[in-house]
Each structure stands twice: as C-alpha cells, then as structure tokens.
Amino acid sequence: MKSYRKEIWLNVPERRGFVNITRQVEECVRESGIKEGLCLVNSMHITSSVYINDNESGLFEDYERWLEELAPHEPVSQYMHNRTGEDNADAHLKRQIMGREVVVAITDGKLDFGTWEQIFYGEFDGRRRKRVLVKIIGE
Numbered sequence: 001m002k003s004y005r006k007e008i009w010l011n012v013p014e015r016r017g018f019v020n021i022t023r024q025v026e027e028c029v030r031e032s033g034i035k036e037g038l039c040l041v042n043s044m045h046i047t048s049s050v051y052i053n054d055n056e057s058g059l060f061e062d063y064e065r066w067l068e069e070l071a072p073h074e075p076v077s078q079y080m081h082n083r084t085g086e087d088n089a090d091a092h093l094k095r096q097i098m099g100r101e102v103v104v105a106i107t108d109g110k111l112d113f114g115t116w117e118q119i120f121y122g123e124f125d126g127r128r129r130k131r132v133l134v135k136i137i138g139e
C-alpha cells in the first residue's frame, strides 16, 4: 500500500470566508500516483472546516447568514468560552456544524465525486495562516 501526506496552507484575510480547494486536492491525488484508494481532507484547526457541497452561486452568502443566525459572532460576551479572553467561541460552534473532514474515494486516479460535489474550506476565525491535511492511501 502506498501512502501520501501533504499540508495545504491557507490565509483567509477576513474573519470568515469560504475557499474552493478542489483543484489543490486533485493535484495531491495526481502527485500521489495512487489509482485506487481513499483521500482524507481535514482542517487541522478547531475554528475552520472542510466540507463537500456544490459550487453554486449564492451558497457562500447563505452559509454565512445561516451560521451567523445559529452562532452570531457579536456580542462576544454572550459566550462562556470568550471569558478566557478569546473572541472566537462562535467559530468553534460554526466549525462543529460544518464539520472537520471529508473522505473521497479515488477511482482510476481521480476523486470519485457525485455530480456536483466539490471540496471547500470554511474559515470562521481567519486573518492568519492555517493548514488543511491531505492524506491518501491506496495502490
């Protein structure tokens, strides 16, 4: 069995944002040379997510509004966690909803997606460099 590991670095300049990382993960699959196997992609931070969905117009804005309704950033004083001096309790909660990782099958050297599936990074406490882990195993 072959195995491959790579860290993708991202720096979202705002507190929150979404990035399509599908091309970067496809590049990892090519680089790995693995034709049949599994590809794990996970955020290495507890205030950002990796998830699969469609790249349709309006979805980033809808996620942003929905997540702000569920766990608004302001007022920061509403969260117990922020009594530690941090202001990112909402980011921990948003990450929980949007998920930590995705696993995609690799078939014939390609990510074996459903029709509209793509891989996204969701940032909820940005303005700094963060990492996404790509781990691929197979033959």
Ligand code: ZN
Binding pocket: 081, 086, 088, 089, 092
């Ligand atoms: Zn925190």
